[in-house]
Amino acid sequence: MPVATAAANIALVKYWGKRENRLNLPARGSLSLTLDALRTYTEVVRDESLEADTLTIDGEVKTGRAVERITELLDLLRAEAPPELRKIRARVVSKTTFPVAAGLASSASGFAALTVAGSAAYDLQHNAVELSALARRGSGSAARSLFGGFVRMEAGRLLDGSDAAAHPVEGVPVELAAAVTIVNSGEKDVGSTDGMEKTRQTSPYHRAWLDQVVKDLHAAEAALKKGDLATLAGIVEGNCLAMHADAMAARPGIIYFKAATLWAIDRVRALRKGGLPVMFTVDAGPHVVAFTPPAHVDEVARELGQHPDIKRVITSRAGEGAKLIDALPAEVVR
Numbered sequence: 001m002p003v004a005t006a007a008a009n010i011a012l013v014k015y016w017g018k019r020e021n022r023l024n025l026p027a028r029g030s031l032s033l034t035l036d037a038l039r040t041y042t043e044v045v046r047d048e049s050l051e052a053d054t055l056t057i058d059g060e061v062k063t064g065r066a067v068e069r070i071t072e073l074l075d076l077l078r079a080e081a082p083p084e085l086r087k088i089r090a091r092v093v094s095k096t097t098f099p100v101a102a103g104l105a106s107s108a109s110g111f112a113a114l115t116v117a118g119s120a121a122y123d124l125q126h127n128a129v130e131l132s133a134l135a136r137r138g139s140g141s142a143a144r145s146l147f148g149g150f151v152r153m154e155a156g157r158l159l160d161g162s163d164a165a166a167h168p169v170e171g172v173p174v175e176l177a178a179a180v181t182i183v184n185s186g187e188k189d190v191g192s193t194d195g196m197e198k199t200r201q202t203s204p205y206h207r208a209w210l211d212q213v214v215k216d217l218h219a220a221e222a223a224l225k226k227g228d229l230a231t232l233a234g235i236v237e238g239n240c241l242a243m244h245a246d247a248m249a250a251r252p253g254i255i256y257f258k259a260a261t262l263w264a265i266d267r268v269r270a271l272r273k274g275g276l277p278v279m280f281t282v283d284a285g286p287h288v289v290a291f292t293p294p295a296h297v298d299e300v301a302r303e304l305g306q307h308p309d310i311k312r313v314i315t316s317r318a319g320e321g322a323k324l325i326d327a328l329p330a331e332v333v334r
């Protein structure tokens with residue numbers, strides 16, 4: 001039965017706001033780096049004896065919304081499947097190489113792996129762009145995890161969303177790695193779907209944010225292609241802070257930062273002032289991600305690990321896109 005693996009990705013130019021909710025269409029494009037170390041392996045087994053899909057993540061049987069979300073995606077695949085397979089439910093078993101509960105980008109690797117394994121399980125033959133558009137239905141950022149390295153997601157224009165898919169950015173002469181901090185944070189964050197919708201509805205800055213993303217996408221891709229990390233740092237950090245400013249300006253304001261987040265942002269800027277080519281970004285949570293060339297990533301991780309509320313820093317090189325593999329690797333079968 002098909003097994004797929006996909007790596008998470010972290011956006012350098014963020015997606016924050018949809019143009020359509022049902023098909024999960026982003027209002028603007030985004031730009032990301034796929035990260036090898038944050039990986040999900042997913043097996044999808046068709047099982048005629050099941051009345052509903054089942055989901056196990058890292059050995060824990062899931063219920064409720066988590067199962068509904070995978071069923072919604074599998075239903076899209078089943079609708080295209082050969083007629084004799086359409087009613088058959090599936091057993092989905094997922095393993096991750098990073099702490100899912102920490103609120104890292106697990107929906108990106110999770111839905112990318114589910115889409116690739118699910119498409120094969122239901123005897124479908126999708127190309128990578130079709131898989132990307134399907135993965136988007138599970139989570140917007142998952143569309144980017146179909147591809148490796150630097151990836152550009154398009155907002156698309158079509159009403160059916162078939163052009164709202166990602167593609168790799170070719171011709172980048174520099175390599176970036178990431179140091180991903182895991183910040184201890186008590187209460188649960190506002191999820192990205194709710195956060196971006198409330199921001200869209202109530203933030204007076206949302207229009208300005210959407211306009212800025214268009215400029216940032218263009219400038220970030222140009223800086224990447226020139227290998228100009230100093231210019232890229234200004235765009236990536238500015239884009240991240242603009243996204244958070246937009247969210248903070250929602251009513252009531254959405255604040256993802258914790259004290260350790262601001263501390264890590266400061267450290268990254270101090271390291272850059274000291275001559276290191278490093279830049280930060282922060283998703284819809286408190287964890288700072290620092291991008292830097294692979295030669296510096298261990299040093300950056302050591303520096304960012306100094307705060308008492310940063311319990312771990314995961315380092316990662318760029319990763320490949322989602323793909324089918326023969327079986328779950330021995331080291332992830334626990």
Ligand code: PMV
Binds near residue numbers: 013030140192
């Ligand atoms: O894929 P979603 O729906 O969880 O949205 C991701 C939103 C951000 O992580 C904050 C930004 C991004 O582009 O990944």
